[in-house]
Amino acid sequence: MPAMETVSNPETSDLDRLLAEASVLAGGDHPCAVLGHKWKHVGGRNCGCPGVAGGCSVPVHECEACGDCDYGDNAEADEIKLECECVAELN
Secondary structure (H helix, E strand, C coil): CCCCCCCCCCCCCHHHHHHHHHHHHCCCCCHHHHHCCCEEEEEEEECCCCCCCCCCEEEEEEECCCCCECCCCCHHHHHHHHHCHHHHHHC
């Protein structure tokens, strides 16, 4: 599953939101596909460090609108993994 880098646009008008909702009701795309996800931080997961000793964590986000989760597949997590010495040793 590709990383979801879409975020909600604070300038999205109420009309755009209503149109997205109507599109969903008519069987079209989910509103988050049109408007972008509204991510909130819900915790973290291990970055991939081996064994129990691995203590590095990457952020996990959930969309407040649709409940979709990125499971730590996001730009911030990618940066953390690049800087993690344990993961670098595995590659």
